[in-house]
């Protein structure tokens with residue numbers, strides 16, 4: 001299945017801002033995080049369709065996953 | 075910091091300076107000091123620009139010490155914008171310098187007859203108040219340039235621009251940064267107009283010959299400070315994200331979450347968000363020879379700020395923060411960082427709150443004064459404020475007044491203060507803070523974004539009303555306490571997640587003052603500050619009907635979540651039940 005992955009802040013370094021990638025059906029958010037070599041302890045926010053998701057969330061064809069490291073501001 | 079200096083600007087025969095012991099305010103600082111003095115000494119029914127109002131300036135409990143992050147300065151008064159009590163704080167050098175000079179507070183009261191303009195010089199030799207009409211209507215950058223010619227670069231300056239002199243309700247008080255730029259503003263609530271009403275143009279803080287404040291137990295203090303700094307460096311937000319991208323890292327976050335108020339709160343997603351994001355901003359700043367990492371005062375180890383240059387490498391402004399990038403950017407449909415940086419400079423120079431000013435421009439756009447997305451139009455509107463034209467005075471009075479004058483129905487204000495950069499419909503927790511804080515709509519008063527969106531300090535679903543009241547209550551209490559310490563609020567990200575870093579802060583307070591404060595004591599201080607503030611507002615005529623969001627947040631859903639604010643009135647009324 002085709003998914004769009006968006007990375008932000010430090011996660012972009014050495015990777016990409018936004019990319020369309022092919023994944024096996026049933027791939028979870030956690031598997032994508034691991035495939036991209038994103039350190040789990042630095043994970044902040046994971047969002048699909050403007051909603052927070054957990055690592056166990058199974059992705060569906062055509063969805064966009066946004067991955068942020070822990071960030072703050074205000 | 076064992077004394078308070080009182081300056082009566084309205085004394086017969088000219089301003090009169092008296093010094094008194096700090097008394098019951100000894101050992102307090104920042105917001106606790108300003109709110110308790112205002113609560114005790116100012117008639118809540120007074121006119122905010124009248125002789126009865128007072129402007130209280132207080133360094134934090136740890137300002138002027140060797141402690142990291144301790145340079146927040148609090149300014150308090152009755153607000154001309156909201157009619158409530160007000161505490162507005164800023165970074166910059168002022169708090170450290172004032173702390174070292176040794177004043178727990180400067181109280182400016184009364185009001186001179188006539189239209190002479192004054193400057194106040196504060197040093198260890200005492201306080202001098204002088205007429206200087208050559209400063210009239212100078213804006214902050216040229217004003218500081220001129221004052222530096224006389225007082226040099228080893229002092230800190232606080233000042234108002236033309237907006238403060240013109241008593242505009244959006245007027246701020248500027249504090250200079252380590253490079254003596256007037257970029258750090260006590261922005262919210264029109265505190266600059268109160269300073270203007272007292273005819274005080276500038277305060278020069280000179281700590282020459284003064285030493286750092288000495289802790290009760292120097293060794294324990296050094297030790298606790300070291301642990302505190304370690305904790306800040308270790309946490310990904312304070313050690314990595316904020317230094318690299320500043321607060322504007324939030325543009326992409328809020329946009330992805332559908333909580334980014336776009337075109338005057340009509341959508342939760344801005345299609346131009348990526349172009350004005352913190353990532354884009356940091357890249358541009360670095361490319362142009364500016365800087366994406368800069369501290370607003372010496373002793374800041376997070377360094378969330380930066381320097382924004384133009385394409386030729388010339389200084390435009392300090393790095394506009396997330397709130398400013400939003401208010402002048404997405405809120406107005408503007409997706410250009412150069413325009414936003416120029417507006418940031420103009421706001422700092424004129425001396426207006428960037429949140430209030432940007433939100434006002436967006437309301438003016440709703441009214442049809444120019445189109446959403448019109449960069450030149452936005453600049454023209456702010457130029458009117460700089461010139462003090464009748465239109466400029468309306469805009470400089472803030473979003474609420476501008477909305478009324480131009481017949482705009484949907485104006486995002488609570489207690490007449492503009493909502494900041496988070497929509498309360500998809501982020502219900504921040505809505506509770508906007509509605510109930512004694513300050514009028516203010517995100518910093520109880521930053522529920524941390525837990526609702528960023529998942530720092532816990533996890534509460536932003537889309538549901540459940541848990542939001544408790545969250546906002548706890549954050550408002552903690553914030554009132556932190557605002558009293560002089561610590562920059564951004565330490566909260568680390569102390570919410572790391573108990574040992576919170577303990578290090580408490581240890582710093584105890585080592586400094588020789589006290590036995592516990593976490594419960596910190597909570598008690600926060601509650602005490604909030605109670606004093608709520609009591610002032612009640613006596614000023616505010617009721618629970620004022621602790622509400624504008625009606626349209628309850629009736630008009632916005633994309634992408636298509637939901638309204640759904641925390642009940644009963645729940646809102648229970649925020650301060652403890």
Ligand code: SF4
Nearest residue numbers: 165370374376378562
């Ligand atoms: S983190 Fe930012 S706002 Fe806080 S003290 Fe440092 S530069 Fe100033």
